[in-house]
Amino acid sequence: MTSENSKIQSIIQNSPTIDKVGTEERVARFQTRSIKGDSKLMGLKMALSMIDLTTLEGKDTQGKVKQLCYKAEHLHDAIPGLPTVAAVCVYPSMVSIAKKALNHTQIKVASVATAFPGGQSPLAVKIADTKFAVDQGADEVDMVISRGKFMEGNYAYVFDEIAAIKEACGNVRLKVILETGELATLDDVRLASDLAIHAGADFIKTSTGKIQPAATMPVTLTMLMAIKDHYDKTGVMVGMKPAGGISTSKLALHYLVMVNEVLGEKWLSNEWFRFGASSLANDVLMQIAKTVNGSYQSADYFSID
């Protein structure tokens, strides 16, 4: 047995099984916290600043990406003092467009890579895809793991692939998408998280947004626990990004509560926590407008994207 193999064996052996019922009960308790008034407004603004504003459609055009970049910077100018989102997330072919549009801002450009969303391509293609995104100027890369190999039990392949992409990224931060909707159990989610963290992920991310269910709270809690265990053991922080299916501000606040109670305040910044979302931003903006103006809002008065 090679040393590499024994490392993977040790990751598998040390990856705990997950109590599904217990996880669901703990999640239910996070959702009972009542956040009102000033704390709510703060939480909503924090959620806004953590959004990776995303467009990953086959029909994306340069115009659409430019529009999205403008939105990222000017979320809703009618309300002064709003933060910008954390990043704009696009396909590799759109990175240079987004980069140009956001050059004068602090907003990052994230690019999906590695034959997103299926990930069913040879490693060489995935590395080339990643290098292309990095060369175009991406600040962050969102890769997908090979779920097929994971299901076959070829964990070494999954591990090596993440490590190879990490190498191709260089200094660019790497988010590893587990696509938890395709991993059947929370035990698998935990194991995939552990593999990704040990292989060098800067962030672990739930989903591509193309598969249902996307991000759920139990899945996210399982991943947060993997991050916490790693941090307790090594002192190394890993970021978390739930993506897909988080479209209401109430749910976003519940996620923030969960991050705070599981990992602590250190993770409550967009350096360590992100929401992958497209429609969440408008719902948060409408909630902020409701808090500021007192009346319930209408989507008619907010930009579509």
Add this chain to the structure above:
Amino acid sequence: MSRLEILKTYKIYIGGQFPRTESGRYYVPKNGQNEPLGNICLSSRKDVRNAVSAARKATGWAERTAFNRGQILYRIAEMLEGRKAQFIEELILQGSNKKTAEIEVNLAVDRVVYYAGWCDKYQQIMGAVNPVSSSHFNFSVPEPTGVVGIVCPENQSLVGLVSLVLPVICGGNTCVVIASESLPLCAVTFAEVLNTSDLPGGVINILTGAKKELISPLASHMDVNAIIYGDNDEEQWKTLGILAADNVKRVSRLSKDWTNPENQDLYQIAETLEIKTTWHPIENIGGASSGY
């Protein structure tokens, strides 16, 4: 052994479901003999919010064919007819005598049929081809305003509600209805009729409770496009006007004697319709000029 009577729980109607108010509160309105009418949901502003978002989600109602909307409205009349006895009983409990109760229920059914008939006809009457002095085919068609808030009159609890709600949905709008506060029974039972009559959930949403509390969130809601006020309280009417101005809602006041069979017409449908005019470029062909 005598049988224990099962009392009905009156619930509100949102998005095709019968939830209790999210606030968990209730009130007990009484009739003239000081008998309690029932435990009625005292809805809150969050129920208004939920009802408006249900109404917004149901705007596919306008996409149905006019003929199909007519069929569904007619189905409402059929279901209402089948439950006449229950409505009469409730009206009597609320203080009507048997004869007026019967007249009111019959009139309500007839009025539903009246507006069912208009569903695929008002477009022809209200639409027009307009003469213009350029090479355009210029035509106007009525389209629904959108989500409409309706405040029902305090008395005439069944026919008042039917007379205000039916023209609104006939025109393809969806609505949030605030029922009579003192006489709410028929409103809730009417919701049960709606729920069994093919009307998609969310097209009509019915809330019970204190008008003073519910009118403000409804009138200030940016996603409500029009409000029809059917009551007679000057204070409420004034508040409504001020709050509705924020997003320039259409506001109309309709207080009539709804027990009069004459008080039903096309213009009531027009209260919540917008006219869209299209200029379509054409060539002048043959001897025809652009006069048409």
